[in-house]
Amino acid sequence: MRILSKAAAAGAIFALAFGSAALAQDTISIGVQVPTTGSEATYGQDMANAVAIAQDEINKAGGVLGKQLSMVIGDSACDPQQSVNAASKLVSQGVVGVVGGYCSGATLPTLKIYGDANVPFVITASNSTKLIPANPGNAFMINSTGDEQATKAVDFLSGKGVKTLAIVNEGDAYSQDLANLARDGWTKAGNTVSAFETVNKGEQDYSAIVTAIKAANPDAVFWTAYYADGGLLIRQLRQAGYQGIIAVGDGSNSAKLFDIAGKAAEGVFAFSNPTAEFLPAAKSFIETYKAKFNADPGPYAPLTYDGMQLLAWAINKAGSTDAAAVIAALKSADNQEWLAGPISFTDKNTLARSNFIVLEGKGGAWTRAAE
Amino acid sequence: MSVFDIITHQLVNGLVLGSFYALVALGYTMIFGVIKLLNFAHGDLYMVGGFIGFLALSAISSVVGGDWPGVFVAMFLSMIAVGFLGVVIERVAYHPMLAAPRLSILITALAVSLVLQNTVLGLTGGQYQPFRSDLGFGGINLGSLFIQYNQMVLVGTAAILMIALELFVTRTQYGRAMRAVSIDKDMCQLMGINVPSVIAVTFFIGSALAAAAGTMAGAYYGSIWYFMGFLIGLKAFTAAVIGGIGSIPGAMLGGLILGLLEAFGTQIPGIGSEWKDVFSFAVLILVLVFKPTGLLGQSEQERM
Numbered sequence: 010m011r012i013l014s015k016a017a018a019a020g021a022i023f024a025l026a027f028g029s030a031a032l033a034q035d036t037i038s039i040g041v042q043v044p045t046t047g048s049e050a051t052y053g054q055d056m057a058n059a060v061a062i063a064q065d066e067i068n069k070a071g072g073v074l075g076k077q078l079s080m081v082i083g084d085s086a087c088d089p090q091q092s093v094n095a096a097s098k099l100v101s102q103g104v105v106g107v108v109g110g111y112c113s114g115a116t117l118p119t120l121k122i123y124g125d126a127n128v129p130f131v132i133t134a135s136n137s138t139k140l141i142p143a144n145p146g147n148a149f150m151i152n153s154t155g156d157e158q159a160t161k162a163v164d165f166l167s168g169k170g171v172k173t174l175a176i177v178n179e180g181d182a183y184s185q186d187l188a189n190l191a192r193d194g195w196t197k198a199g200n201t202v203s204a205f206e207t208v209n210k211g212e213q214d215y216s217a218i219v220t221a222i223k224a225a226n227p228d229a230v231f232w233t234a235y236y237a238d239g240g241l242l243i244r245q246l247r248q249a250g251y252q253g254i255i256a257v258g259d260g261s262n263s264a265k266l267f268d269i270a271g272k273a274a275e276g277v278f279a280f281s282n283p284t285a286e287f288l289p290a291a292k293s294f295i296e297t298y299k300a301k302f303n304a305d306p307g308p309y310a311p312l313t314y315d316g317m318q319l320l321a322w323a324i325n326k327a328g329s330t331d332a333a334a335v336i337a338a339l340k341s342a343d344n345q346e347w348l349a350g351p352i353s354f355t356d357k358n359t360l361a362r363s364n365f366i367v368l369e370g371k372g373g374a375w376t377r378a379a380e
Numbered sequence: 381m382s383v384f385d386i387i388t389h390q391l392v393n394g395l396v397l398g399s400f401y402a403l404v405a406l407g408y409t410m411i412f413g414v415i416k417l418l419n420f421a422h423g424d425l426y427m428v429g430g431f432i433g434f435l436a437l438s439a440i441s442s443v444v445g446g447d448w449p450g451v452f453v454a455m456f457l458s459m460i461a462v463g464f465l466g467v468v469i470e471r472v473a474y475h476p477m478l479a480a481p482r483l484s485i486l487i488t489a490l491a492v493s494l495v496l497q498n499t500v501l502g503l504t505g506g507q508y509q510p511f512r513s514d515l516g517f518g519g520i521n522l523g524s525l526f527i528q529y530n531q532m533v534l535v536g537t538a539a540i541l542m543i544a545l546e547l548f549v550t551r552t553q554y555g556r557a558m559r560a561v562s563i564d565k566d567m568c569q570l571m572g573i574n575v576p577s578v579i580a581v582t583f584f585i586g587s588a589l590a591a592a593a594g595t596m597a598g599a600y601y602g603s604i605w606y607f608m609g610f611l612i613g614l615k616a617f618t619a620a621v622i623g624g625i626g627s628i629p630g631a632m633l634g635g636l637i638l639g640l641l642e643a644f645g646t647q648i649p650g651i652g653s654e655w656k657d658v659f660s661f662a663v664l665i666l667v668l669v670f671k672p673t674g675l676l677g678q679s680e681q682e683r684m
Contacts, residue, residue, distance in 0.1 A: 048605070050506045180654060206646075207654035211611050213601040214400070216393035217646035218653055223389075224381040237508045241601055248517050250526060268510040269603045 036079040037072075037330060039064075039320065040099035040107035040128075042119065043313075047086040048210075048237055051265060052111050055307030056134065057082055060108055062297055063317035073321045074328070085119070087112035096122040104128060105330040106323075108316040111309065113137030113155075114182035120148055127332040129323070129339060133316035134309040136259075136282075137186045141357050147332070149339050150359045151319065151352055152312055155183070157363040158259060158280050159190035163198055165278070165367055165380065166229055169254060175204035175227040177218065177242065179234035187233040187258050203227040208238065215242045219249045229254035236261040240269025247273035254278065259365070262308050267373045277370040278378060283349045284308045287366060287377050291348050315347040381524070388525045390643040396531050398639020399538035403593035404616035405623065405631035406545065407586030413562035413626045414582045415478060420489040421469065422590055423613015424496035425462055429591025430598040430608060431500060433458035434511050437599070446514035448533055455595040459588035466587025467580045475576070493613075500606040508605045511598040530600055541592060542632050545585065549628060558582055562626065618660075622667050624677020633675060 041060050044053035060080055068077045081102055083095030092112075096119035099107060107123060110116040110132035117140060123130045124145025132140065136152045144150075166174065174195055178188035185207075192202050204225040206218050219242070222230060230246065230253065232239045239261040246255065247270075256278040257266070267274050285291040285298070285306040294314060298306040319342065326341070327334035340358070344351040353361045369378035381389075404426050411419045437446060437454035444450045473492050477485040519528040549555035557578045561568050569575050597612075598604040615638060623634025641663055645656030667675065 046501065046506045048506065048508070048607070209611065209657070211607055213597060213603075213608065213612075214393075214397045216396065217390060217643040217656070220386060220389040220393055220643075221646050221653060224386045224647075226381070237603065237605070241603065244602055248528065265508065265510075269508060271602065 036077045037074070037324065038079045038081050038102065038104050039317065040083055040102070040104035040109075041080050042083045042085050042092065042095055042099065042107055042109040042116075043111055044087040044115070045082060045084045047088060047091075049087040049112055049235065051263065052134070052307060052309055053084070053087075056109055056111060056309050056313040058298065058302050058304075059306065059310040059313040060317045062294070062301065063314045063321070067318070067321050073324050074330070078321065083107075085109075085112065085115045087115050089115050089118050092116065093118050093122065095119075100126040100128060105332075106131070106320045106335060108320055109133055109313065110135040112181075112183065113140060113186070116140060117143055117182060120144055123147055129320065129332060129335045131316040131320050131339070133313040134282075135183070137183050138190070139182055139186055141359060144358055146358070147336055148358060149319075149354060151316055151349075152282050152309075153360050153362070153364045155187045156190050158365050159187060159194045161280050161363065161365040161367070162191055162231060162256060162258075163194040165280070166195075166231070166254070166256060167198055167200065168380075169229070171200070171228040171254060173201045173203040173225075173227040173229075175206065175222045175225055175230045176202060177204075177206045177208060177222075177230065177232050177234075179210050179238060180207045181210065181234070183260060184234035184258070188231075191231055191233065208234075208242070210234075210238060212238075213241060215245050216249070218242070219245050219251070222246065223249060223251055227253060229256060231256045231258075232261060233258040234260055236263040236266040237269065240266045240274070243270040243277060244273040256280070259308065262368065262375065264305075264374065267370065274370045275372075279368045279370070279375060280365050281308060281368050281375075283311060283364050283366060284368075284375075285311045285348075287368075288349060290346070294348055311349045315349050315352065318347065319352060385524045386647060390647055391640070392525070392527055392531060394640035394643030395535050395636065396639070397642060398619075398636035399535050400593050400597055400612065400635075401616050401619045401638050402632045402635025403538055403541065403589045404612055405619040405635045406542070406628060407590045408617055408620040409623070409625050409628060409631040410558075410582050410586045412620070413628075414558060414565075414579050415474065416482070417474060417485055417489060418617070419586075420486070420613070421492035421496055422586070423609035423611075423616065424493050425466060425587045425609070426590040426594040426597075426612060427500065427604070427606060427609030428465065428496060429458050429462045429587075429594030430511070430604040431504075431509070431594075432461050432591065433595025434509060434598055434604055437511075437513060437595075441513075446512065448515065451513055451515070451595065451599045452537075454599075455592050458591045458595045462591035462594075463584040463588035466583040469587075470580060470583040475579075497606055497609070504606055506606065508603050511602055511604050513599040513602075515599060534596055534600060537592070537596065541589060545589070546628065548585075554578070554581055618664055621674055622664055624674025626678065627674070627676045630674055630676035637675075 043056045064078050083099045085092035085095050092115035106129040108131050111134040113135040116135040120143045130148040132150045136154045176188045178184035262279040262281040323335050323338035326338040342352050344353045367378040368375040407422050433454045436457040557573050561578045619634035619638040620631045623630030641660040645659035646653045
């Protein structure tokens with residue numbers, strides 16, 4: 010009995026060792042850096058789902074360079090320290106490329122890690138302009154950068170007849186960046202910024218800021234950070250009787266905003282990167298997503314799906330998983346049509362066009378606003 | 381808005397915020413009083429209180445409705461549950477450590493905080509939970525000042541709880557025992573006071589007050605999540621120190637002062653709201669420089 014179980018154990022170990030060696034030969038592993046825990050876990054899970062769909066489709070069509078793709082998730086938790094750990098772990102596991110990146114503050118410190126390890130990184134959501142100078146050359150941003158969102162916000166709000174604007178951010182890289190860009194753009198357009206405020210993340214009571222905003226009496230309020238605190242701020246603004254326009258940045262473009270803000274979110278405008286429901290090409294993607302995960306694709310699902318497809322395309326074009334060849338292939342992307350529209354890159358590896366649209370809260374959901 | 385309007389509005393905002401800080405600060409200060417422990421898990425009891433209040437309200441709202449009566453029943457249930465949780469934490473984690481060096485028990489408190497946070501993180505998946513209640517947005521206009529009914533109920537409830545606590549501590553046998561234990565535990569033991577049971581009652585009351593604040597905050601602000609206790613725990617600790625840690629009236633005063641400082645700190649002309657914490661914590665430093673024991677604190681207490 011004893012000998013038998015020993016033999017079985019040895020066999021199992023052998024099979025395991027042999028199996029994993031075989032696995033390493035047959036698959037190309039791609040890292041997925043997204044927050045799957047923490048305050049932004051909703052977005053992260055959604056992005057991971059999108060990558061899984063792309064991976065399935067690629068594998069069914071024969072894989073890349075004749076090998077199957079496998080994905081390894083690194084949880085960035087929307088936190089700079091955690092994301093550094095996640096990135097180091099992905100690198101040590103030998104991924105040939107990384108897709109994802111949500112929360113610019115958490116993505117920023119990982120650029121150096123992937124740069125040093127020379128791993129191509131397709132950033133599908135993070136869009137702070139602070140990422141651009143920190144890019145060692147191996148990262149590619151397929152979401153329009155924050156400055157293009159700010160331009161869109163300034164144009165749209167001016168078009169609505171807004172003259173005075175209050176801008177509120179949360180003090181992190183992403184929201185502060187967007188707030189500063191919006192302030193610069195707004196004053197350059199000859200309008201007035203009547204209040205520029207910062208709140209602490211997770212501080213539930215924003216009544217003091219609300220009073221300060223009401224005292225400044227702006228035509229519109231622009232919230233540049235995420236939905237959880239944005240929902241509370243919007244609710245408290247409306248509770249205190251603020252009547253003006255409220256607009257939010259793409260970090261607040263979530264259905265959960267309506268859960269938290271309730272009726273107060275009606276009529277709120279959101280600037281959004283292209284979400285699946287507003288993309289004509291994404292019909293079948295939405296169906297697949299719903300069938301597989303029993304949920305609607307979130308705001309970054311199409312871009313993240315594109316990120317995985319783009320990386321697979323680049324590896325195929327390069328003809329190998331050699332980092333320099335893949336990076337060169339990514340650089341050569343020439344406006345091919347993807348789910349969320351054409352992709353080609355500037356010489357700084359950012360998307361060469363603006364992809365923002367405007368949404369409006371109606372009946373507890375986002376609808377495309379007239380622009 | 382005139383300057384006067386802004387001042388009165390910020391006064392109301394500061395009072396509401398200060399009531400939450402004061403309720404949580406009371407627990408810090410009472411527990412410090414009896415076992416000289418900075419209970420860093422206290423903010424997390426506030427968070428757990430919010431979640432239990434939410435579960436209770438979901439369970440009973442079909443019977444009593446989701447307006448204030450429902451919230452009060454939920455708050456009461458949550459206070460009892462979290463009160464017992466506090467007692468269990470004391471028994472399991474702190475009681476065996478009472479004779480150990482101060483630093484060990486402090487680290488235990490940090491560990492309890494992480495255990496509570498991560499348990500709720502695991503159970504909720506880190507998601508924000510909308511706290512559905514039917515609290516209206518109504519209020520009264522006093523001239524140009526608009527005060528929500530919710531704000532009045534919140535401040536009123538906090539005041540009632542604090543008055544009840546003050547009466548308990550000053551007018552009852554147990555309250556007297558609690559004060560005696562905070563002065564000299566060993567002597568109390570010799571005089572026949574059941575010290576472990578006094579400590580348990582203190583933990584029960586402190587935790588229940590945090591749960592009351594957590595449930596009211598959830599209902600009033602409309603969402604709860606596993607990390608909501610961190611910031612308020614830090615602020616309430618600050619409030620307890622401003623007031624004089626170990627002093628119950630000090631915690632109430634410190635909470636209100638910190639709430640008002642933050643509200644008015646937002647409004648300082650010329651500098652933005654990102655400086656409001658610099659302002660309120662600069663006041664903390666000044667208070668400690670000129671009165672190291674806090675505003676109402678006594679000097680003989682041992683400090684960490």
